[in-house]
Amino acid sequence: MFSLGTNAGIGLTIDTGKSASILLVEDDVDIALVMESWLRSQRYSVQVAKSGEEALQILQDSRFDILILDWMLPGLSGLQVCQHARREGDNCLIIMLTNKAHVAEKEIALDAGADDYLTKPFNLRELSARLRALLRRPKLFRGFTYQIKDLILDCSKFTVQKGGVDVPLLPREFALLEFLMRNADVVFSPEEILNNVWASEAQASPDTIRTYIKKLRRKLDTPGRLSMFRTVHSVGYCLDSDNV
Structure with a gap:
């Protein structure tokens, strides 16, 4: 399934100075043992669940910085665990491990709320590199509520309202809107948006x-009015507060 490579990386810490915590959800005991040992050697704090159901039980009482989810689990799949975590407002980083190499299936995982994915077989050093990249990305400002006129985004509840009406957004749409609202009227290039919202440029x-x-324009703009999501030709995009 994977190889170790030759050089060990160094795990990152979160803002508190503690090692980043990981919930590894993998039903193959041998694979789980190897991955757990590797991640601990990279200075991560690791807990293992052997099924999707066990993972949800753990998540009821504990919070983690990262979830590593095998897609193909017996019973509740890794994708379903990912979707459940996002519905519950869990903003932890999520990596999906999958045998599914087709772009459409990877898109399903990302739209379900995964931040990154690795296709099996993979090198454990690549997993470490992906984890470091994810942990360098700024997180959503948990507990914050942003409001511009009648557009309200609640990070703790993972909800968006426009004109008092709930607007369901996919996790990636929510993250993009949060970034643009947090930096309203500031123009960002596509590369800057990628670096701040997407887990990796790949x-x-x-x-x-x-x-x-x-997608955000279709869901949030008022028909017949200028879009709140302004395109600046050859430069980038911004959320124009005057047009909300």
């Missing part, structure tokens, strides 16, 4: 940003 491109801006 997952997305400027075309991806355009696609998600269009």
